[in-house]
Amino acid sequence: RWLDGDVALITGGANGLGRAIALRYLAEGARVAVLDRDAEQLAALVDAAGAHANRVLAVTGDVRSTKDLHAAVAGAVERFGKLDILVPNAGIWDYHRSLTRLTGEELAEAFDEVFAVNVKGYLLAVEAAWRELVATRGSIIMTLSNSSFHTNGGGPVYTASKHACLGLVREFAYELAPKVRVNGVACGGMRTQLRGPESLGLDERRIEASFARAEAAGERPHVPLYDASVEPEDFTGTYVLLASRRNSGNITGAVVPVDGGIAVRGFRTAAGGADL
Ligand code: NAD
Numbered sequence: 001r002w003l004d005g006d007v008a009l010i011t012g013g014a015n016g017l018g019r020a021i022a023l024r025y026l027a028e029g030a031r032v033a034v035l036d037r038d039a040e041q042l043a044a045l046v047d048a049a050g051a052h053a054n055r056v057l058a059v060t061g062d063v064r065s066t067k068d069l070h071a072a073v074a075g076a077v078e079r080f081g082k083l084d085i086l087v088p089n090a091g092i093w094d095y096h097r098s099l100t101r102l103t104g105e106e107l108a109e110a111f112d113e114v115f116a117v118n119v120k121g122y123l124l125a126v127e128a129a130w131r132e133l134v135a136t137r138g139s140i141i142m143t144l145s146n147s148s149f150h151t152n153g154g155g156p157v158y159t160a161s162k163h164a165c166l167g168l169v170r171e172f173a174y175e176l177a178p179k180v181r182v183n184g185v186a187c188g189g190m191r192t193q194l195r196g197p198e199s200l201g202l203d204e205r206r207i208e209a210s211f212a213r214a215e216a217a218g219e220r221p222h223v224p225l226y227d228a229s230v231e232p233e234d235f236t237g238t239y240v241l242l243a244s245r246r247n248s249g250n251i252t253g254a255v256v257p258v259d260g261g262i263a264v265r266g267f268r269t270a271a272g273g274a275d276l
């Protein structure tokens with residue numbers, strides 16, 4: 001087990017990817033605090049942890065609140081004695097709302113909401129946790145996206161927010177070195193409950209419905225590994241690797257794309273060996 005004895009705090013861990021990371025970290029021997037605004041799903045996570053439930057601390061809160069984030073860090077330290085790993089992960093998507101489909105008012109409101117969750121939420125999480133991470137020579141692993149590098153993974157608001165998070169990985173990797181390593185995982189599309197901004201009336205939409213629609217229409221992702229799993233469990237290995245001091249002690253400021261190979265996508269066909 002790669003994380004035996006470590007303590008992690010994951011934001012947005014009640015659903016989707018964060019939940020999968022929480023369960024994987026437990027299986028790797030870690031104790032895990034989870035901050036999420038979805039109290040019902042937090043309780044379900046503790047149930048799902050089964051025999052490991054005594055190694056889970058569920059904290060209801062909002063990543064836009066520095067008070068809630070400080071309470072989560074303090075709660076983790078009080079319960080488990082320290083903090084080794086922070087995973088800023090809570091996020092919302094803009095459902096591909098392109099510039100030309102938004103009024104100025106909508107754009108202004110969507111920007112404030114998406115940046116508050118996706119960018120300020122990561123900044124404030126690091127602010128709340130860095131002292132404890134310095135004390136343990138711990139690490140931070142941020143959930144980034146294909147939208148941290150490429151177009152069309154969202155609209156301009158989401159794409160800009162995930163590019164901003166790439167900037168946070170780099171800046172914090174510098175500012176917190178040599179004590180704290182800071183890396184990112186740039187995930188591609190995944191079947192989760194990812195929602196949209198309330199300000200655009202998209203807070204009840206879930207990305208899993210978009211996957212279901214695409215599958216029903218026989219569409220497949222335009223990436224070389226187009227038949228790779230899109231289940232969140234299958235994105236968690238890199239989070240274990242980057243958190244492990246033994247295996248990643250010399251890695252900081254790095255971002256691993258876990259996206260089916262977008263950067264080597266072909267010009268005419270996504271995968272060159274489809275007929276092999
Ligand atoms: P999800 O909705 O299943 O999980 C996100 C969690 O964050 C939810 O439990 C939600 O309650 C929580 N959350 C949202 N806003 C919050 C707030 N203000 N305060 C506290 N908790 C809040 O979605 P997911 O797909 O697992 O998203 C996790 C991360 O993965 C996000 O950063 C997202 O941008 C990123 N990502 C997702 C995909 C994808 O296709 N699903 C692709 C690339 C990157």
